[in-house]
Amino acid sequence: MVQQYQSPVRVYKHPFALVMLAYERRFPTCPQIPVFVGCDVTLDEESQDGSIRTTERKCKLNVEAPYILKKIIGVDYVYFIQKNILDRRNSKLEIEAWNESFATRVSVIEKCRYFVHPENPEWTCFEQTASLDIKNFFGFENSMEKLAMKQYAQNIAKGKEIIEYFINELKKEGVTHVAPWVDPEKAQSPVDEKTMEKDETTKDVKSESATTKLPSINKIQQLSSDYIERYLGKLDLMQESRLVQLRQSMQELRGSSVPNDSTLLRFLRGREFIVEKAKDMLTQSLHWRKKYQIDKLLDEYEAPQVVKDYFPGGWHHSDKDGRPLYILRLGQMDVKGLLKSIGEDELLLLALHICEEGLLLMEEATTLLGHPVSQWCLLIDLEGLNMRHLWRPGIKALLRIIEIVEANYPETMGRVLIIRAPRCFPILWTLISTFIHENTRNKFIFYCGTDYQEQVEGGLTDYIDPEYIPDFLGGPSETNLTENGTVPKNLYKIDFENPTSDNGHSLYNSISLSHGQVHHVAINTNDVGAVLTWDFDVMRHNVIFTVLHEKNTDNIDTEKATTSEVSINDFDGKETLLKEWKEGVNCVKVEPSVVCHDGESIQGTHIVQEPGTYVLQWKNPDEGEFLPSISAHKAQLMYFHEVLPSAHYRGSMMSLQSAVSSKSFASSSLSR
Structure with a gap:
C-alpha cells in the first residue's frame, strides 16, 4: 500500500536568502534530528553565471526499529540520496530525496520546495510531498510502514522549528540580513535611468508572471500551517495532508467554487479522513445545496407563525468550549400538531435553517474567541416525553431529518446533552439511533433518574457555565422558549387521517362503536420484553380504553406476535361465537383504564412481562360508567398498533429506566 503525504504551506517570516543560509546550517549533521547521522556531498556545481547551484548528498540515517527487526534486516543505518537545485535568480530551492538502501523492496520519494511568498517578498514559503511504498520487506511490511510514517511525522513536525532555530543562531552571530543574489552581468553593466525604468517594468512583468505560477495569496493563507492551527485546530501529519489533497481535488473538479477549509475538514472527519469518500460525500452535498437553494436559506427563510408560537427550541449562549448552544424542549413539543399544521417539508426546512444558523454562529465564535469553533452543542429536554x-x-419525519442532516452537515455536532430522560425514552432512542452516525452517537450524554436537581449541580455545569443554565432547569438564565404546548386543531392543514403503508393498505383502522359496544384487539405473543405501542384519535363521542392480559401460551408463535380483532355488543344480550375478554374473569388489567374524550389523541406503550394474549380494548360506555353518556351517537375512532420485538431493546431497554447515576453515554450503555 502506498502512503502519501502532502503538506500545507509553511510560512517563515524571513527573507529567502536568510532562510537558505539557515538551511545550509542543517548539514552535515543536525542534532535536532537524531536519526540524521550525517552526510557526504557527492556533487556540488554551479552554472556559469552562478544562478543555479546543484548539490547532491548521500545521507546516513539511523534505523529506529526494535532490536529483533534490526537483526533480521541486518543493518543499523539506511542511506538516502538528496538532490538540491537552488535557483538564485527566481529565489527557489527544489529538493528531491529517495532511498538508496532496500530500493527494490521499499520506495521512498520526497519532494520539497522553498519559494518567496507571492505577496510578501520578505517571507519564505515551504511545501513538501512524500510517498512511501513498501513492496516486500521480509514479512514486516506493516511494521515498517508504521515505523517509517511515525519517524517521518516526527521529522516533519521538527522541520519548521529547526529553520527557526538556525535563524536565531545566525542572529546571535550578528547575521540578520543576507543580500539577495544579483546577476553578475547586470551588476557590472552601467545603466541609465531609461534602462533602469525599462528593467523595472520588465521586472514587474516577470514578477507578475512568476506570481501566477505560484499559489495565490488566498491559497497560501488557506493552506498554511499557521492558518490551519488558528482557524481549524491542531491536526496531525496525515490529517493536514488529507486536507490539502481534498482541497486540490475539489479545485480540479470545481475550479474556484470550492467550500471553505472548515467545511472540507468536517467532511473529512465525517469519512475518517479518507479523501475519496469525503470528496464523494461533499460533491453530493454541494449538488443538494444547489438543487434546493440552501445557500439562500438564511436570507430568505421566514418561519411560519405556528413555528414561532409553538416550536419549543432556540439558540441560548454557548457551552464551556465556546460552542453555540441550541436548546430543544422535545418533551413539550406537539409533534403531531406541528406536522398537521405545517407539514413534513416545512419541519425539515426549519431543521435545515437551524443547521445553517449553527454554521454561521460557529464562524462568528471562531473570530470572536481567537480559536477554532467548528461544532455546536445541543441540549434536549425530555420532560413530558x-x-x-x-x-x-x-x-418518519424525524428519521428523514436525521438522514438529510447527517449527509450534509457532518461533524457539526460537538455534544448532545439529553436531560430528564423518561422511561419511554429507550424506545425512541432505539428507533432513531441506528440512523445516527457512530461518531455522532458517541457524543450523546444522558441525564436521567429522579433527583434531577442534584444532577444539574454535578453534571450540566461540567459543560455549561452556571450562569447559562436555563431557567426551566432551575438556573438563572432566561431562555424565552415558547411554552404554548399543544397546537390548536383549527390550525391543522395537513390530513394524516388515512396514511398508507408501503403495501397500499391503510395504516390506521377506523371503527364506530354503538352505545355500550366494545372493540378488542388481541395480540398473542411469547416475546417477553417486546413493546406494545398504540396510537389512536377519538374523532367523536367518548370512549374508555383499557389494556388487558390473558395468561395463555398455547399455540403462540415465539417469533412473531399474532393479532385478531373483534367487536362485542354487550348491551343487547346477543350471543357471539367470538371470544370475549373480561377483567377478573379470564384476564387482568395491566394498564389503568383511560377515559378518552371527543377530539383527544392518545399514544401509549406497554412492555411485555409475561407471555400470553394482550388485549387493547375500546368501549363506548354505558350510561353512568366512568362518565355520563352525552348522547346516543356512535363513538368513532381511528387507531394504529404495533409490536416492537424485544431483540431491538436488549442491552438498552432498562438502561435508562433503572438508571441511578447522573449520566450515561450512548456508546457504553445504549448502543450494545
Whole structure:
C-alpha cells in the first residue's frame, strides 16, 4: 500500500536568502534530528553565471526499529540520496530525496520546495510531498510502514522549528540580513535611468508572471500551517495532508467554487479522513445545496407563525468550549400538531435553517474567541416525553431529518446533552439511533433518574457555565422558549387521517362503536420484553380504553406476535361465537383504564412481562360508567398498533429506566 503525504504551506517570516543560509546550517549533521547521522556531498556545481547551484548528498540515517527487526534486516543505518537545485535568480530551492538502501523492496520519494511568498517578498514559503511504498520487506511490511510514517511525522513536525532555530543562531552571530543574489552581468553593466525604468517594468512583468505560477495569496493563507492551527485546530501529519489533497481535488473538479477549509475538514472527519469518500460525500452535498437553494436559506427563510408560537427550541449562549448552544424542549413539543399544521417539508426546512444558523454562529465564535469553533452543542429536554411522540408520521419525519442532516452537515455536532430522560425514552432512542452516525452517537450524554436537581449541580455545569443554565432547569438564565404546548386543531392543514403503508393498505383502522359496544384487539405473543405501542384519535363521542392480559401460551408463535380483532355488543344480550375478554374473569388489567374524550389523541406503550394474549380494548360506555353518556351517537375512532420485538431493546431497554447515576453515554450503555 502506498502512503502519501502532502503538506500545507509553511510560512517563515524571513527573507529567502536568510532562510537558505539557515538551511545550509542543517548539514552535515543536525542534532535536532537524531536519526540524521550525517552526510557526504557527492556533487556540488554551479552554472556559469552562478544562478543555479546543484548539490547532491548521500545521507546516513539511523534505523529506529526494535532490536529483533534490526537483526533480521541486518543493518543499523539506511542511506538516502538528496538532490538540491537552488535557483538564485527566481529565489527557489527544489529538493528531491529517495532511498538508496532496500530500493527494490521499499520506495521512498520526497519532494520539497522553498519559494518567496507571492505577496510578501520578505517571507519564505515551504511545501513538501512524500510517498512511501513498501513492496516486500521480509514479512514486516506493516511494521515498517508504521515505523517509517511515525519517524517521518516526527521529522516533519521538527522541520519548521529547526529553520527557526538556525535563524536565531545566525542572529546571535550578528547575521540578520543576507543580500539577495544579483546577476553578475547586470551588476557590472552601467545603466541609465531609461534602462533602469525599462528593467523595472520588465521586472514587474516577470514578477507578475512568476506570481501566477505560484499559489495565490488566498491559497497560501488557506493552506498554511499557521492558518490551519488558528482557524481549524491542531491536526496531525496525515490529517493536514488529507486536507490539502481534498482541497486540490475539489479545485480540479470545481475550479474556484470550492467550500471553505472548515467545511472540507468536517467532511473529512465525517469519512475518517479518507479523501475519496469525503470528496464523494461533499460533491453530493454541494449538488443538494444547489438543487434546493440552501445557500439562500438564511436570507430568505421566514418561519411560519405556528413555528414561532409553538416550536419549543432556540439558540441560548454557548457551552464551556465556546460552542453555540441550541436548546430543544422535545418533551413539550406537539409533534403531531406541528406536522398537521405545517407539514413534513416545512419541519425539515426549519431543521435545515437551524443547521445553517449553527454554521454561521460557529464562524462568528471562531473570530470572536481567537480559536477554532467548528461544532455546536445541543441540549434536549425530555420532560413530558411520552408515547405520543412516537406517532408514526412523526417518527418518519424525524428519521428523514436525521438522514438529510447527517449527509450534509457532518461533524457539526460537538455534544448532545439529553436531560430528564423518561422511561419511554429507550424506545425512541432505539428507533432513531441506528440512523445516527457512530461518531455522532458517541457524543450523546444522558441525564436521567429522579433527583434531577442534584444532577444539574454535578453534571450540566461540567459543560455549561452556571450562569447559562436555563431557567426551566432551575438556573438563572432566561431562555424565552415558547411554552404554548399543544397546537390548536383549527390550525391543522395537513390530513394524516388515512396514511398508507408501503403495501397500499391503510395504516390506521377506523371503527364506530354503538352505545355500550366494545372493540378488542388481541395480540398473542411469547416475546417477553417486546413493546406494545398504540396510537389512536377519538374523532367523536367518548370512549374508555383499557389494556388487558390473558395468561395463555398455547399455540403462540415465539417469533412473531399474532393479532385478531373483534367487536362485542354487550348491551343487547346477543350471543357471539367470538371470544370475549373480561377483567377478573379470564384476564387482568395491566394498564389503568383511560377515559378518552371527543377530539383527544392518545399514544401509549406497554412492555411485555409475561407471555400470553394482550388485549387493547375500546368501549363506548354505558350510561353512568366512568362518565355520563352525552348522547346516543356512535363513538368513532381511528387507531394504529404495533409490536416492537424485544431483540431491538436488549442491552438498552432498562438502561435508562433503572438508571441511578447522573449520566450515561450512548456508546457504553445504549448502543450494545
